[in-house]
Amino acid sequence: MQDPQTQFRSAFSDAIVAAFGDQYADADPLIQSSRNPEFGDYQANVAMSLAKKVGDNPRNVATKIVENLDLGDWGEKLQIAGPGFINIHLKLNYLVSQLVEVAGDEHLGLEQIGKDQKVVIDYSGPNVAKEMHVGHLRSSVIGDSLARVMDFLGYQVIRQNHLGDWGTQFGMLIENLIDEGAVASTHIADLKTFYQGAKQRFDDEPEFADRARKRVVALQGGDEQTLELWSKLIEESKLHFNHAYKLLGVQLTDDDIRAESFYNDQLPGVIQALEDAGQLQESQGAKVVYPQGFKDADGNPFPMIVLKSDGGFLYATTDLAALRYRINELKVNRIIYVTDSRQTQHFAMIFKTFEQSNWIPQGVKLDHVAFGTVLGNDRKPFKTRSGDTVKLIDLMDEAVVRALNAIAQKSDDLSEDQQKNIAQVVGIGSLKYADLSSDRIKDYVFDWDRMLSLEGNTAPYLINAYVRIQSIFRKGEMNPANVDATKIKLNDDAEKSLALRLLQFSGAVRAAESSLEPHRLCTYLYELSSSFHRFYEQCPVLKGDVLPEVRDSRLALSALVARTLKAGLNLLGIDVVERM
């Protein structure tokens, strides 16, 4: 189905052509939902911008558009206001008919705009043998949400987890593993301690450091025993990552892993390809590329090193190889990188290199989805009291414990198991929602009390709106799946504004997709919940003397809100509960 805004857009576009001619067929009618009910339900702002082009004043232009507009079955009336705003008042019947269509659609009215398109989303990317920490939260959560949104819109989404599984640090890690007497059944209980222990020894024990360096050579040389130990580290780390992903509700599996080492044998080919493209140059013994537009401190062209003077490759080389793989082997239309904003320049250089090498096929889009830092109350990067990085697992555990405390206090009628299950969903949901709900490019301040609060733009507030609806159906002993949307009547203001809000779901999801900003969906879901709470307050469903037809209407409306909330939260990677 087409959402209302799209329908009005085409009606207005036709009216503009009828009034002023074919040359204005591409003029955007600038339809948007009205902020204030006195300005109608939607508004068209095109008259002002069109006035100069057609050589008339905006109000006359608006009048001509209105005269040529087919109100169809949607328009109650149009009003011209202010400098030339056209305010659209909709028929209540029309709103109901749209709700019926949304309710009957498994995608809640969203067109499958991604059909026949393949997209890679590169996110999470933890390092082997290192504990996942708060720094991995954002990439994992934002990337996962974007993947879900694009999937919902019909894109074929290829998730790629670019594990850091290669580099000189593996020498010390493998030596440390040997010294700890690794056998096939060994498990590394604590990756953080293991990594720090190896690093400590590397710094303190020259003999160990020496062995570590030799071990790097053995690893790069393909020594069998070394590779076996290296694989061991990877397998152990994957257990840890998968555990974290499961708790966090992030849809990454072993199948999504394309680690750095996957590209090892393609690296010489990248250098050759750069040479063939005429991009490879030499500087101070290293092989470099000069992406256009980048300058160093002295204003000279700023190079990106792809081959070190000692013959080794760098992460830039690997990133170039990965991008070539995604374009040439996976053959996707779009590649999205979800990393923190400190890597903005790095990706800009990678993308520029591809552009000037003519390696980007027609119609292929590259995006860097950058995000800011998680800050503590002191406005410095979030750390533990002792100054350590915060383990992702600890963060999740604390979120669940804190949620459990709140529930135990307020819902002691629930069984212990129920409370635990709810705390799991609400705690993790709160953690994720706090990360997703503000503009990703900005840093945000981490605050347990705020993210777990039932008030404001939080996961508990949204989940609570869902729970209240479930509670109505439970109390009425009815199944939300059995409501009849055709019975919806919008007599009360709160019902009407809730209906209007419901119809904006598709626009919100598309906005999140086109901007790659999940917070736009959060803002919408918060407004929907808020709108529902107003309705809930003003419009009793089961209580007292509510007429049967009014009850059926409100049940149908509530059921659709619940479905929209659940679907929307799911696109954020957040679950719901039936009670809380």
Next chain:
RNA sequence: GCGCUCGUAGCUCAGUUGGAUAGAGCAAUGGUUUCCUAAACCAUAGGUCGCAGGUUCGAUCCCUGCCGGGCGCACCA
């Protein structure tokens, strides 16, 4: 120094492609309600949208300069 980015109410944040009187939550004040519920809802108050120019019928939004914070600037990732 160069580049990127952020600056909106006391605090934490929204603000659609440039549209009407810049919106929420917390904190403050007053009210309604006390379960359909993890206690919400309504109202009041709170703003030099960092500063100064420019473009425009119209700028929180686009452009330029400045101020302030964060980050990045070749053989680590």
